[in-house]
Amino acid sequence: MNLTTILSQKANANDLADSFIGRKIKDRVFLGVVILFSLLTISMVLLIIGTLVFKGHHQINWAFFTQTAPNTFDAMMAKSSGQLIPGGIVNGITGSLYLVLIASIIAIPFGVLIGIYVYENQQSKYASFLRDTADVLQGVPSIVIGLIAYLWVVVHVTHGYSVLAGSVALAIMMLPLIMRSTEESLKMIPDTLKEAAMALGTPYYKVIWRVLIPTSFSGLMTGILLAISRILGETAPLMLTTLGNPEITWNITKPISAVPLLIWQFYNDPNMVDLIWSSTLFLMGFVLILNLLSKWIAAKRKI
């Protein structure tokens, strides 16, 4: 009896030791897999950036930021004599910025106001319907939004490809992003702050305007910047709405170019291959800076 107890205890101890070693091995294997996959992810990003820098940096010069896109004949001539392609993408850069500006003017007030409404009426059925609608809108393929903007604005309003049509399409894409991020950043504000303002006899609209919005300002900015960086690279809706333009234009009813549109045009022209890479490098760098900026603002926020 005594002996068996001792033996079984010993066996138990062995089991324990075995399972302990087993666990350690499993732990190591799992850790190794995680590290491997994370390195793969990081190397993806580094490879993308590295490729773009490697292939695109030749064309990044003063002309790249100051001149409009060259025609295919000039590009061919330059290429055959082994020179850099002349011209740049300034029509695309100004076009992208102009489109984003107009889209922001349309989308930010709507998005922020709807976000405030949804935040203030958490429980209401209409608010949850709005929230679901935003989620659906966020999932709509961009080509579909481009088609709709083509039908509504290009066909019926500006009677031709236009800045306005492209901005409307981009604004529709920004709207749900801004709305949700507004709601989320307002939710971060403690209720006690609202109470403090109410207890001073402040009317409700002033509480929103003077307390809630300033307090969540960095959150709102982060959301807006992320939304902008999302739409900056959109190509499909712009193909159907703004078409492209070899010149710089500020006329809201005229076609306009944009960096992603230029990339698409360069891709279709065998003489312009080098410009694809430098334009992509520029677009990538711009979006990256916006992303880092929004991260920096988000990190600075304190309530």
Next chain:
Amino acid sequence: MNTTNDTSSPAMLETEMKETKDFNSPSLNTDMKETKNFTSPSILTIENLSIAYDKDKLAVKDVSATIKKNAVTAIMGPSGCGKTTLLRAINRMHELYPNISTEGKILLNDENIYDMSTIKLRRKVGMVFQRPNPFPTLSIYENVVAGYKLNGISIKRSERDEIVETSLKDVALWEEVKNSLHKKGNFLSGGQQQRLCIARALAFKPDVILLDEPTSALDPIATAKIEDLLIELKRNYTIVLVTHNMSQAARISDNSMYMYLGELIEYDQTTTIFTNPKHISTQNYITGRFG
């Protein structure tokens, strides 16, 4: 820090002991003072006040009481007894909750507060909350005059400076912050932030200040400072205070209410409540049998 602690704790104990002594053998002097206080002019009259969150669930049941001018009135009771709701009803902050219904009247200087605009009322009846809640985007200076700023009331710069200085002096914060008035208040300690919030409530020169467990988020030293401050402030203001802490009620209040399940069970001078309560429920609460 440590030395302050060592000196302040016995001081607090002493106050408590003094109070206890008073209860046991009330000297003629204190007794007369207290009596004067309970019969002194009232500033707030609560008449048959009932507040319901849902149709059947009454948070406050038919409460009637008069609150004395220039006195500290404590509202005590176990959790969920309706004391915070009653306090919030005095400046109508309870109306922020959804589906609330209120019956009865509260008269502030003979004027029914439910006929006043909340904007006017809340300037006369200030409020301080459980957790210090200064506005994080405003400087200390702007926080004190936040009531003016948020309501868009324009006042002269000199007048504004004076309001900031007197309010901060009233809460004994002036010396600590006078060199950093235009900095944001997030470097202040919890106790300092709470005093800043009291200063913000004082800036409108209200008649009544409501405090909802103002020291429950603070350490003992900060608590002692706020308590001293409240005793100072009652010279010029009427103070109504919700507290979970019975010894705090005993230390600083002149009159006490005891509430249970939405009803006002007992309301009397604090000394009477603590030494000679009329209801068994009050007695049980005071002696710590529940709550």
